Amino acid sequence: MQTCAVGLSRGRSVGNGSQDEAVIRTPDQRLRVFVSSTLGELAEERRAAARAIAALRLTPVMFEQGARPYPPREVYQQYLAQSDVFIGLYWQQYGRPAPGAQVSGLEEEFELSADLPRLLYVKTPAPDRESHLAELLARIQDQASASYRHFRTPAELGKLVRDDLAVVLSERFAAGHATAAAGRSPGRSRGLGQLPLGATSLIGREEDISGVAGLLGQPGVRLVTLTGPGGIGKTRLAVAVGERLRDRFDAGVVFVPLAAITDPGLVLGSITRSAGANLVGTGSPVEVLAERFADGAWLLLLDNFEQVVQAGRDLGELLDRCPELAVLATSRTALGLAAEREYRVAALELPARTPPGAVGVPVAVVAASPAVALFVDRARAVNPGFELDEGNALAVAEICRRLEGLPLAIELAAARTRLLDPGTLLGRLAASLDALGAGPVDLPGRQQTLRATVEWSVGLLQDAERSLLETLAAFTDGWTLQGAAWVAELAEDRALELSEGLARHSLIYLDVGAPGPRSRMLETIRVFVAERLAARPDAAAIEGRHAGYYRSLAEQADGPLRRAGQGEWLERLEAEAGNLAAAVRWYLAHDQAQLPQVFRVLWSFWFLRDHVSEARAWVDELLPAAPALSPPARTALEWTATVTANEVGDDAAALAARQRLGPLLSTIEDPFMRAACELAMAWTAPITSDFDGARQAALAGLEELRDQDEPFLTTLADAFLGAVETAVGRYDDASRHLDEMRDIAERFGYAWLAAWSLAQLGTVAVMQGRLDYARDLLDEALTQSLDIRVSRDVALCLVAFARLALAEGDALRAALAVGAADGLRRRAGLRAWPVLRRGEADLTAQVRQVLGTERFDQVFASGSELSQREAAAAVRHRPGSGT
Numbered sequence: 084m085q086t087c088a089v090g091l092s093r094g095r096s097v098g099n100g101s102q103d104e105a106v107i108r109t110p111d112q113r114l115r116v117f118v119s120s121t122l123g124e125l126a127e128e129r130r131a132a133a134r135a136i137a138a139l140r141l142t143p144v145m146f147e148q149g150a151r152p153y154p155p156r157e158v159y160q161q162y163l164a165q166s167d168v169f170i171g172l173y174w175q176q177y178g179r180p181a182p183g184a185q186v187s188g189l190e191e192e193f194e195l196s197a198d199l200p201r202l203l204y205v206k207t208p209a210p211d212r213e214s215h216l217a218e219l220l221a222r223i224q225d226q227a228s229a230s231y232r233h234f235r236t237p238a239e240l241g242k243l244v245r246d247d248l249a250v251v252l253s254e255r256f257a258a259g260h261a262t263a264a265a266g267r268s269p270g271r272s273r274g275l276g277q278l279p280l281g282a283t284s285l286i287g288r289e290e291d292i293s294g295v296a297g298l299l300g301q302p303g304v305r306l307v308t309l310t311g312p313g314g315i316g317k318t319r320l321a322v323a324v325g326e327r328l329r330d331r332f333d334a335g336v337v338f339v340p341l342a343a344i345t346d347p348g349l350v351l352g353s354i355t356r357s358a359g360a361n362l363v364g365t366g367s368p369v370e371v372l373a374e375r376f377a378d379g380a381w382l383l384l385l386d387n388f389e390q391v392v393q394a395g396r397d398l399g400e401l402l403d404r405c406p407e408l409a410v411l412a413t414s415r416t417a418l419g420l421a422a423e424r425e426y427r428v429a430a431l432e433l434p435a436r437t438p439p440g441a442v443g444v445p446v447a448v449v450a451a452s453p454a455v456a457l458f459v460d461r462a463r464a465v466n467p468g469f470e471l472d473e474g475n476a477l478a479v480a481e482i483c484r485r486l487e488g489l490p491l492a493i494e495l496a497a498a499r500t501r502l503l504d505p506g507t508l509l510g511r512l513a514a515s516l517d518a519l520g521a522g523p524v525d526l527p528g529r530q531q532t533l534r535a536t537v538e539w540s541v542g543l544l545q546d547a548e549r550s551l552l553e554t555l556a557a558f559t560d561g562w563t564l565q566g567a568a569w570v571a572e573l574a575e576d577r578a579l580e581l582s583e584g585l586a587r588h589s590l591i592y593l594d595v596g597a598p599g600p601r602s603r604m605l606e607t608i609r610v611f612v613a614e615r616l617a618a619r620p621d622a623a624a625i626e627g628r629h630a631g632y633y634r635s636l637a638e639q640a641d642g643p644l645r646r647a648g649q650g651e652w653l654e655r656l657e658a659e660a661g662n663l664a665a666a667v668r669w670y671l672a673h674d675q676a677q678l679p680q681v682f683r684v685l686w687s688f689w690f691l692r693d694h695v696s697e698a699r700a701w702v703d704e705l706l707p708a709a710p711a712l713s714p715p716a717r718t719a720l721e722w723t724a725t726v727t728a729n730e731v732g733d734d735a736a737a738l739a740a741r742q743r744l745g746p747l748l749s750t751i752e753d754p755f756m757r758a759a760c761e762l763a764m765a766w767t768a769p770i771t772s773d774f775d776g777a778r779q780a781a782l783a784g785l786e787e788l789r790d791q792d793e794p795f796l797t798t799l800a801d802a803f804l805g806a807v808e809t810a811v812g813r814y815d816d817a818s819r820h821l822d823e824m825r826d827i828a829e830r831f832g833y834a835w836l837a838a839w840s841l842a843q844l845g846t847v848a849v850m851q852g853r854l855d856y857a858r859d860l861l862d863e864a865l866t867q868s869l870d871i872r873v874s875r876d877v878a879l880c881l882v883a884f885a886r887l888a889l890a891e892g893d894a895l896r897a898a899l900a901v902g903a904a905d906g907l908r909r910r911a912g913l914r915a916w917p918v919l920r921r922g923e924a925d926l927t928a929q930v931r932q933v934l935g936t937e938r939f940d941q942v943f944a945s946g947s948e949l950s951q952r953e954a955a956a957a958v959r960h961r962p963g964s965g966t
Contacts, residue, residue, distance in 0.1 A: 116248065117144045117163055117199075119192040120172035128172055128206065131237035135244035139252070141168075160195060168251055169196035170244065171231075174206040177215035190219055202247045203231035204240055238598070238654060242870060246952075285323050286460055287431045287453025288316065295324045295426055299382075299409055300331070304424050305402055308388070308412045311428035316490045317413035320428060321384050324411060332409070334379025341387045347394035351401075354383065369400055376405040383408060389415035430488030431457060434480040449476040454483035454493060461497035469500055478505035485512055502584075541612070544584070551581045552590060552604075556613040557629045559661035561594050561603040566662075569632045570625060598654040626669060633659065633666035634681055641684045645755075645795045649687075650832055656688045667701050675708050679719035683756075686723055687795065690730060691835060693874065696912050699727045709743075718747045718756060725763045732914025734770045741767045755796070758787035762800055769807075769917035777918065778807045798827045798836045805843050806918045814847050821847065838867035838876045846883045849890055857887055865955050874911040877951050878904040882915075882923055884958040885930065894933040895942055896958060901927050902946025903954035909947070 116136045120129055129145065136143040144166050163169070171193055178187030186194075193201075205220060223231065232247075234240045298307050309317045325336045339357040344350060351368035358375050376383075388394075395418040402408060402422060412418065417425045434452035449455050450471055458479055462469040471479060482505060486492040499508050541549060554571040555562060568578035582602060585591045594601045604612070616622055636659065643652040656663065663685070670678050682702060689698040702724050709717050721744040728736035744760060751757040761784030768777035785800040801824035808817035825840035827833070841864035848857035861883050868876035885900035901923070908914060915923055931939040949957060 114167040114252070115142045115144045115165065116168045116170060117166035117192075117196070118170045118172065119189060119196075121174070121176045121178055121189060124174055124176050125172050125206070127237045128174075128240050131241040132170060132172065132244050135241040136170075136248065139245060139248055141248065163192065163195045163199075166199065168248065169193075169199040169201045171196075171201065171203040172206070172240070173203070173216060173220065173231075175209045175212045175216070177213040177219070187215070189216075193219070193223075200251050202244070202251070204243060205231050205233050206240075207233045207235060236650070238650070239870065242872070285316075285319055286457045288320055288323065291320055291426075291428065292323050292327055295320070295411070296327050298424055298426060299324075299328065299411065305409045306398075306412070306418075306420060306422045307410070307424045307426055308414055308417055309426050309428050310414055310417055315428050315430065317428050318386050321386065321411050321413050325382060325384050328382055332380045332382040334376075334381045334407075336382045336384065338384045339386065341385060341391060345390055347391040347397075350385075350391050350394035351397055354385070358383075369397060369404070372401055373404040376401070376408045380407045381405070381409070383410045385410060385412040387414070388412045388418065392416065392418055395420050430454070431483075431490060431493070433484050433488050436484070446471055446473055446476045449480045452480070452483065454486075454488045455479055457490060458483055458493050458497045461494045462500040465498050465501040475505040478509045482509050482512060485509075538611075541590070541615075544590075548581050548584045551578065552585055553612055553616040553619065554625055555585075555591065555602075555604060556609050556616045557625050557665075558604075559665050561601050561658070562662070563599070563601055566632055566636075567602075570628045572628070598658055601658060627673070629662070630666040630669035630673075633662050634670065634677060637663065637681045637684050640688070644684065644687045645793055647794075647831055649795065650834070653688060653691060656685070657692055660692075660694065664697070671701065671704055675705055676712060676716060678705055679712060679716040679723070682723040683719040683759075686726060689727070691873065693911055695727050695730050698723075699731065699733075702727055714747065714750050715753070715756070718744070718751055718760065721747060722756070722760055722763050725767060729763075729767050729770075729917065731912060734917070737767050738770060754787060754791055755793060758784045758791070758793070758800075759796060760784075761787060762796065762803065765803060767917065769810075769920070772921070774807055774811055774918075778804065778811075781807065794827050794831045795833065795836075798824050798831075798833060801827070802836065802839055802843070803916075803918060805840075805847075806916070809843065809847055809850065810918060810922050812850075814851055817847050818844065834867060834871045835873045835876050838864050838871065838873075839879060841867070842876065842879045842883050845880075846886060849883070849886045852890075854887060854890055857883075861887060862959065865959070869951060869955055872951070874907050874951075875913055877954070878907045878913075878915075879919075881907070881954055881958060882919075882926070886926055888958070889926070889930055889933070894930050896960075897926075897930045898934055898939050898942035899946040899949075900954070900958045901930065902943035903949045903957070904946075905943070906947030906949065907951065907954070 118129060118132050118136075120132075122129075133143040133145060144162050169192075171189075173189075178189040180187050184191065203223070220231070232243055234243055295307060295309065298304050309321055311317055322338065325338065329336055335358075337354075337358050339354050341350065341353060344353055351372065355368050355371055355375075358372065385398075392414065398410065398418070399420050399422065402410065417423060431454040432452055433454050434449045450459070455471070459469065459471050482496055483493060486496060496508065496512070503511070541552065544552065551567070551571050551573070555567060557570060558566070564575060564579055564582065567573075567582065568575045571578060573581070582591065586593070586602070591602050591604050594603045616625065619625070637656075640652045640656060643649060667678065667681070670681070678701075682698070682705075685698070689695045702720070705720060706724060709720050712720065721740055724740035725737055725744055728734075728740055741764060744763060748757070748760055748764075751760060761780050765777045765780035765784060768774070768780060781800055781804050785797065785804065788797045788800060801820040805817045805821040805824060808814070808820065821840050821844045825837060825844070828836035828840055841860050845857045845860035845864060848854070848860060861880060865877070865880040865884070868880050881900045881904035885897040885904070888894070888897040888900060914920075934942065946954065946957070
């Protein structure tokens, strides 16, 4: 059995036994996270862990030995020695000990990680867990050497890893970094965490780094502008200089991206946010920044200043008021300030031309050129076996010359070596690049350069590849192979073949963070290719097929969202949210009659993934067409209007939609839709305090559902009836509905509804005076709610904890909890369901009466600022209890 240790290794200098051990010294400042697991049984989980690590901009250190029966011990020992955090993933298999070893690599990796922060995760259920692994886990628990968390799915694991790593970073490494820096500048933040991290090495710029750093070290030089065309590497050079000068600027190095800013008046605001200052309730941005930068040596990196050069005057004033502030800007043009020193970023140095009549050139001479070194480095990234030799050195040198040493163009050219040898590549380049020229003169310089580069890249494609690339511009935020094939009217095998060609040309790439196989296109490329698509005579047909595919996808989701498979489909629809939105907009413009059914299906997705606000705008846009729709379509539209308005707390709109929906009930033939409409009538009845009407309508809907296979809607009906019965004091009836809700939710994997049932059952237990039992239920409910990150569930738990705290005599904690619930809902654009509002209002009034209005308002306001996890920690803590 193989074990996996995850691996990209870079050296670091860490002093033995010194306080610098907590300070990471890698060139790109990334922590390395070692992942230990068995390979075969945890393949999906390892990918989920790697995605979670990469999402935090850390480096996953993973090793897979392939066909050998076990990994070389010395390899994973070295990987562990060079790692900063240990993650262990365990399920059923223990692994096979290496020859001569007493324990498996899985156990040895755990033992070797004793000096690292450990995060352990155990998959359940595990009915066939091997005895050696069970013994290892038991020993870990008995010795209290580390704790571990349980998980069931890769998605759940990914969320746990992201959350736990964030805590480790804040509690251990951030603290260690601050301690190491304290001796140099007490109380100051060095700010390097704000610098972007390069995914690849910076080649051929050592002289430039030293030159710019030297300029900023000269007396009186406090503003240096890196100028040059797009794609020349100004941003990466600026970041490298910031890294070089971090010790000189002890107050902080702040990176400010300005590419998205076109209004010069917004520049100082962007600087303020990046520097961690606060404009709220203060004077002008200059005043705020002058105070922020008044103490200590600061370096400000302003990236992409060319479209806001009019803000140079404000920058000059800031420099005048902050004597220790220095600015390094990147721009296509100089800023025109008296204090400015311009540093033109040149293209990479090219190899010398071969003298006429020469038949060859020493490979070492060509390899010494920075442009060639970059080409070789990027070529090896896509083709590890690539070598510069006598057979290709001249071609590589000429490619770099034709691309004029432009780093971006060289990188794109090098990517073609996956498919083409340098000689062939040079021939195609010579035939096409000279004819391209620059883009329109009214485009920014960097867009002219990128446009030429992309045009060249697209020009290298075969006609079929180019056609597919243009079709793919219709997608938003990526696509699946099936979707691409459908919209392009290709067989999936052919679409796969062409997609592989596009990936080889580095025009599309695999999205490793997606829940399934999915591809994406860089937005810079997509925008350009979309222009080509718009010029095609079949552009409208392609957009229509795109919309039709996603309408079909929504219809396929109907059954799984209502029954089993909901979690998987929610992830799938979330990945396609941008495409679904584009499809809805297309149908609003071309074929509105198709949308009511789509809205009805997608409601649960919007509801569970916080897309209701966007969906309401679409529903409102479609409502004027309701009278012209067929009765089933009109019913579906009015139902969606009712439930979405109810969810966001727009009582007037909810009641108006309810009034329109009522007369349609007698016309409904579909049993599911009839039950859904009865529930919509029930959910909105408490807005007018009609709890008896709400109960009767909900019971009618539940009765309709008894003979249907509709577990999701049945669970919602039980949830509502449990809340109604609780509100009117019928606690036994409430418990009966909530127990049924919990059973269905757990059987069908409705995690958020399971947590909801526990929170409501906990509320009933508080009402009945069973406080210890209530706390157990609420602890479990809050844990589950935090894991799935559904705001409405967390808010419900917080209100229930407030009720428990008040019953225990802790009014302060109760006020904090209701404030936290209010803040979470407000930030998510939600309100409490109408059936819950009266009870929550009564609870709030009781807490205010105990504390007094002034004290209550203070604590409530503090609670409203808490995050989900901060609020959870606060409501769970009981002073004097040790918990």
